[in-house]
Amino acid sequence: MDATANVRQSFSPLRLSLIVILFWSLLAGPATVQSAPPSGGNMKAVEQQLRNVKSLLDEQKTDEATAALDKIQRDTANWTPPREVRARRRFEAIRQAYAAANLVIANQRAVEAAAAVKDQRRARIAARRAKKTDKSTSPPAATATDERAVRFSTQIAPKIAATCLDCHDAEERRGGLSLATFADWQRGGGRGPLFASKDGAGSLLIGKLTGTADGQRMPLDGEAWSAEDIELITRWIDQGAVNDTNQNELPLTELLGQQRLATASAAEINDERRQLAEKNWQLAYPSVTFAAVDTHDFLVCGALSADALTAIAGELETTWTELQRQWKVEPKPLTTVGRATLFVVPSHYQLSEFAQMVEGRNLQRPVDDTFWSAAGVDAYAVAFRGEDTKQNALPYARALAGLHFATLPNVPTWFGRGVADATALKVTPELARARRLRTQLAELRQSMQSPNDFLLGKTTVAAADAAAASVVQHLQRNGRAFSELCQALRAGSELETALNSAYATGLNEQLDAWWASLK
Numbered sequence: 001m002d003a004t005a006n007v008r009q010s011f012s013p014l015r016l017s018l019i020v021i022l023f024w025s026l027l028a029g030p031a032t033v034q035s036a037p038p039s040g041g042n043m044k045a046v047e048q049q050l051r052n053v054k055s056l057l058d059e060q061k062t063d064e065a066t067a068a069l070d071k072i073q074r075d076t077a078n079w080t081p082p083r084e085v086r087a088r089r090r091f092e093a094i095r096q097a098y099a100a101a102n103l104v105i106a107n108q109r110a111v112e113a114a115a116a117v118k119d120q121r122r123a124r125i126a127a128r129r130a131k132k133t134d135k136s137t138s139p140p141a142a143t144a145t146d147e148r149a150v151r152f153s154t155q156i157a158p159k160i161a162a163t164c165l166d167c168h169d170a171e172e173r174r175g176g177l178s179l180a181t182f183a184d185w186q187r188g189g190g191r192g193p194l195f196a197s198k199d200g201a202g203s204l205l206i207g208k209l210t211g212t213a214d215g216q217r218m219p220l221d222g223e224a225w226s227a228e229d230i231e232l233i234t235r236w237i238d239q240g241a242v243n244d245t246n247q248n249e250l251p252l253t254e255l256l257g258q259q260r261l262a263t264a265s266a267a268e269i270n271d272e273r274r275q276l277a278e279k280n281w282q283l284a285y286p287s288v289t290f291a292a293v294d295t296h297d298f299l300v301c302g303a304l305s306a307d308a309l310t311a312i313a314g315e316l317e318t319t320w321t322e323l324q325r326q327w328k329v330e331p332k333p334l335t336t337v338g339r340a341t342l343f344v345v346p347s348h349y350q351l352s353e354f355a356q357m358v359e360g361r362n363l364q365r366p367v368d369d370t371f372w373s374a375a376g377v378d379a380y381a382v383a384f385r386g387e388d389t390k391q392n393a394l395p396y397a398r399a400l401a402g403l404h405f406a407t408l409p410n411v412p413t414w415f416g417r418g419v420a421d422a423t424a425l426k427v428t429p430e431l432a433r434a435r436r437l438r439t440q441l442a443e444l445r446q447s448m449q450s451p452n453d454f455l456l457g458k459t460t461v462a463a464a465d466a467a468a469a470s471v472v473q474h475l476q477r478n479g480r481a482f483s484e485l486c487q488a489l490r491a492g493s494e495l496e497t498a499l500n501s502a503y504a505t506g507l508n509e510q511l512d513a514w515w516a517s518l519k
Helices: 005-012 013-028 040-058 064-075 087-134 152-162 182-187 204-210 227-238 254-262 266-284 306-329 348-358 389-407 413-427 434-443 461-476 480-490 495-503 507-517
Strands: 292-294 296-301 340-345 370-375 380-382
Touching: 005 254, 013 461, 040 064, 040 087, 040 495, 087 480, 087 495, 152 227, 152 254, 204 227, 204 461, 254 370, 266 292, 266 296, 266 340, 266 380, 292 306, 292 461, 296 306, 306 340, 306 348, 306 389, 306 413, 306 480, 306 507, 340 348, 340 389, 348 370, 370 389, 434 461, 461 507, 480 495, 480 507, 495 507
Parallel strands: 296 340, 340 380
Antiparallel strands: 292 296, 370 380
């Protein structure tokens, strides 16, 4: 057969069709992998990979173990739970082993980070000792880690909060300027930026504090800043005006509260909370005598006898123990430091009065049975107390759950409210708020276009609360994973990290699964 015949045969219609199909498949890229239950062979392979990960972790090979876990995540990304009981148990065991390995890696990373911090501290100490023996008289330049560097959180923010926020908070904004958050500082006000880059003396802020800028000296109605304080903030601007906390949107009042909680003893926080509780009570109810009883975990305040307040404190202790049992978490105090403050009031009118006079806001109507605030040291809940003790179970449980998650450092507000309302639905499903939540839940699919609408402010407040509660209920279907999630959040983890550790998926994947479950 000649060459022409060979070419003609090689491009026969059948072969040509196959070539065309191959060409277009290459252009189209890889086929989409469909989700499906894993086969026994798939699970066996991943089990072996997990054993290898354990060996790597035992040998402290954290980076290699992380890479191996990443491969497992890719290999199992499209798995769905098997229907057969034995296979499903095996599937769940793999997920738990994967989550446990992630926790071990996180712990090892934390140990490594702590060791690095210690090494840095030793290096700084050694450097300081070396400087003492240095005969040079010229002072060293300040750096980000130098002790001479001025810290915004501990040296600048407290002075600003004490002297400037009365006129320049988020609501007042005199001259178009708010100093409520560091982000507000960066934005400046009606006269432009507060400070020039690394030029303290030439900055508007320093000019207003010294009285050398146009207009009146600041603080307007207060005592002038001392020369030492002005020199300190000038030096901070010269060093770059850095926020050492990196929490630019956090209100200064909350930042200072966090600083106080991190440095004060439980006894000091308890004393301060009692003083704040009495101050808040007199602000809300100036003609009503303040009374309070404290236990190990709670400061209970209200216009009641000592015996009545003591009985309520006992109910709170019992409720808090029961909530932790439901979440399957280790018993802990409700707040991170000191006792939790709870105000009990006999009417919804008094609930509204407290919100208006202390927090400067109106409650959503119909008025709920409780609300809470966790602004640093001044952490409290306010709960309605009726004559029917069964009716009181809802506000107590919801208040304790909401306040607890609100005081945790990395928990989003929506998640804490979701846990509080999911608790209300479970503890007292027949009461008014639970009934309203169920009504909203039934209408969620009609009121929302996508699963994250409630996080983006695209729903009513009531719908957002119902959605948050529904998401938490969805997470609670896997009781063991929800327990791991709560433990991780109580240990200080970010929500996304905690979700990936407990459920092996992040928030977006969980929202998609929740959304699909509403159909």
